[in-house]
Amino acid sequence: MTSFIDIRRALHQIPEIGFQEKKTQQFLLEFLESLPQERLTIHPWETGIFVRLEGYVGEKTLAWRTDIDALPLEELTELEFASLHPGAMHACGHDLHMAIALGVLQQLVEHPIAHHVIFLFQPAEEGPGGAEPMLTNWKAQLKDWMPDAIYACHIAPELPVGVVSTKSGTLFANTSELFFELTGKEGHAAFPHHSKDMTIAAASLLLQLQTIVSRNTDPLESAVVTIGSMKSGTANNIISGFARLEGTIRTFSSNVMAHTKSRIEAIARGIEVAFDCEVKVLYGSAYVEVKNDSSEYERFRTFAESYNDVTYHEAKEAMTGEDFGFFQTAIPGLMFWTGVDSEYGLHHPKLNPKEETIPLMIQFIRDFFHQYE
């Protein structure tokens, strides 16, 4: 019998970041090609894959989406199956998501259901975003494969194994990647007055950005401005003439997003004046909210509450981003959390999800699809 825990471990060892998931795609294709092919159609797209599994009636089409990319992060778990790729790690659980998706697919090949099911193996969820172009391709090239509903799950380190959790409406925030490039003038450490020090400018910018949420955002609204990376300079005795900051903005409304961006730009102009430098503000990829369809939510909750091996918890909104939201702009859909009980959270180099959730979710999702009317 296939061990999907072994599959997860094998995938864990070959993490690849967005749109570089070549080995991952190859691994997935080899697994898919090992299954009986009679009712399967496999359609690679970029570094991802669409798979259609024909149902025995085919009145409806359902879809299951998994993300397949990893994060640019050095793994520190010391697990025997730790990442073999320096500087990359499955620190957001996409290795578990893929193992679960493959397990459900194999179960539905072996135990067919009435409906067609499309499985999406989607690249670049962490960035720059694979869902939007994948959806565009789906609509243009595979429009007969458009489903009636789409589902996905995400691991939740803070929940015990066996807990599934979601809510109706907004589950995750809208996002915008945020970059700053500060250009001043290099110089000798001993002559600061002949240079324009971008380390000082970047530090000041970083601190001023913290006032946007605390001082400029309505306390009854929500926003996050996080700078995750700040790089400046090359040596202890050279004043840095260039700094780059990388971050992300999260909100629950387009108005708060627009207001946050306008404050960021105003602060950047102030830094230019204060430090006599150039500050470029650049926005990277942006994701829409994950908004769960109310009927799919009712269907899912009713099923989960009646299912013996899981416990249902009503979720709160989270400031996480997820490009699954793009699929939900075209297809009624639902995303839910599944507990993996890890001491370390998402995006932590020691994230160590409990693997028991893999067989449990394979069985749960298979049974959910089986009873879907």
Ligand SMILES: CC(=O)N[C@@H](CCC[C@H](N)C(=O)O)C(=O)O
């Ligand atoms: C589930 C999860 O952790 N998703 C990521 C999505 C990142 C989107 C984009 N690269 C950004 O940083 O804005 C997250 O960080 O929430």
